[in-house]
Amino acid sequence: MNIGEVLLNLWESSGLYALFGADGWKNLIMILVSFVFLYLAIKKKFEPLLLVPIAFGILLANLPGSQIMTDTVGLTDTTVSTAAAEAAGAHWYESGVLRLLYTGVKSSIFPCLIFLGIGAMTDFGPLLSNPVSLLLGSAAQLGIYIAFLLAIAFGFTGPEAASIGIIGGADGPTSIFVTTMLAPNLLAPIALAAYSYMALIPIIQPPIMKALTTEKERKVKMTQLKKVSKTEKIIFPIFVLVVSALILPDVIPLLGMLMLGNLFKECGVTDRLSDTAQNALTNIVTIMLGLCVGATANGKDFLTVKTIEIVILGLVAFIFSTVGGVLFGKLLYALTKGKINPLIGSAGVSAVPMAARVSQKVGSQYDPTNFLLMHAMGPNVAGVIGSAVAAGFLLSLFG
Numbered sequence: 001m002n003i004g005e006v007l008l009n010l011w012e013s014s015g016l017y018a019l020f021g022a023d024g025w026k027n028l029i030m031i032l033v034s035f036v037f038l039y040l041a042i043k044k045k046f047e048p049l050l051l052v053p054i055a056f057g058i059l060l061a062n063l064p065g066s067q068i069m070t071d072t073v074g075l076t077d078t079t080v081s082t083a084a085a086e087a088a089g090a091h092w093y094e095s096g097v098l099r100l101l102y103t104g105v106k107s108s109i110f111p112c113l114i115f116l117g118i119g120a121m122t123d124f125g126p127l128l129s130n131p132v133s134l135l136l137g138s139a140a141q142l143g144i145y146i147a148f149l150l151a152i153a154f155g156f157t158g159p160e161a162a163s164i165g166i167i168g169g170a171d172g173p174t175s176i177f178v179t180t181m182l183a184p185n186l187l188a189p190i191a192l193a194a195y196s197y198m199a200l201i202p203i204i205q206p207p208i209m210k211a212l213t214t215e216k217e218r219k220v221k222m223t224q225l226k227k228v229s230k231t232e233k234i235i236f237p238i239f240v241l242v243v244s245a246l247i248l249p250d251v252i253p254l255l256g257m258l259m260l261g262n263l264f265k266e267c268g269v270t271d272r273l274s275d276t277a278q279n280a281l282t283n284i285v286t287i288m289l290g291l292c293v294g295a296t297a298n299g300k301d302f303l304t305v306k307t308i309e310i311v312i313l314g315l316v317a318f319i320f321s322t323v324g325g326v327l328f329g330k331l332l333y334a335l336t337k338g339k340i341n342p343l344i345g346s347a348g349v350s351a352v353p354m355a356a357r358v359s360q361k362v363g364s365q366y367d368p369t370n371f372l373l374m375h376a377m378g379p380n381v382a383g384v385i386g387s388a389v390a391a392g393f394l395l396s397l398f399g
Contacts, residue, residue, distance in 0.1 A: 026300055238259065
């Protein structure tokens, strides 16, 4: 072998050579997308705990020659024949490191553990103090059903449309849970769309909220919430789980973990478990889930017409969920003669506590003394329950 052949082999094995290949431009586009996400997370501080690992996962998966999501034996890639791979001497542990972690996404282990952590961090007090929040949380699921119907019109199957629609719940773990059950072939674009839009709520929601409300409505100050007893807080997660499970058994894995985490928090005798669920466990799973979700966005497989349709439908779902919550808030504003600020309706999407913070931020722009955060937390946590119930309903239809 002469020096020319050595240099040629070195060039052909390089990442730069791969970028100039047939699909190299797709990887380059996704690398640029990862840079945009990193900018939004680090510079603009748009939910960096989610967006940084997702963006870095996209970057890792699209670097030329990356084998980080290689599936040697069909762990999660249905296009790989497990029997043929094993016969050829392939082993599961030879798969890419993120592909091994991705089994936690595919099996719904990560989404359920995230719900455990969310439950441990959630205070249902604002919801119990103002039960009308349940209605706002329900109204903010409108986008799920609008996107479902539009997806059917786009030519997606019923299970695929249900998986796309659930993006409107603004709940990444629920989107993953439903999609793994109904349309695993769409898991990559749906998971990425759901988490990306969750992180971009501070951009998506405010224009809609301002367009649908008047300045007078945005300035409404709500009365102080009544105090909720410890007994009520302990009974609530058990009661909600039992009632929901009797109606929609498919919701048990997600809602069960959510309510278990909340019981850890409220019962007063499991502080260590609550602390672990809120902090160490949630942080670890968030890192792995974010990296794995981002790593599914390989340019070669991700940049397709179907993916673009899913991204568009996901945005429509988010928009209509916000619209549904705000419009129902306006209805309550009229029925209560101005006692409810319609802005808290936008928090009915289940992105906790992002959406509630957006309600507070928009309200404070018109009156710095107006504190809507705790009032918005009621619809916000109601949205978590609402999206889980919507998921159970869709799973009962198509599961």
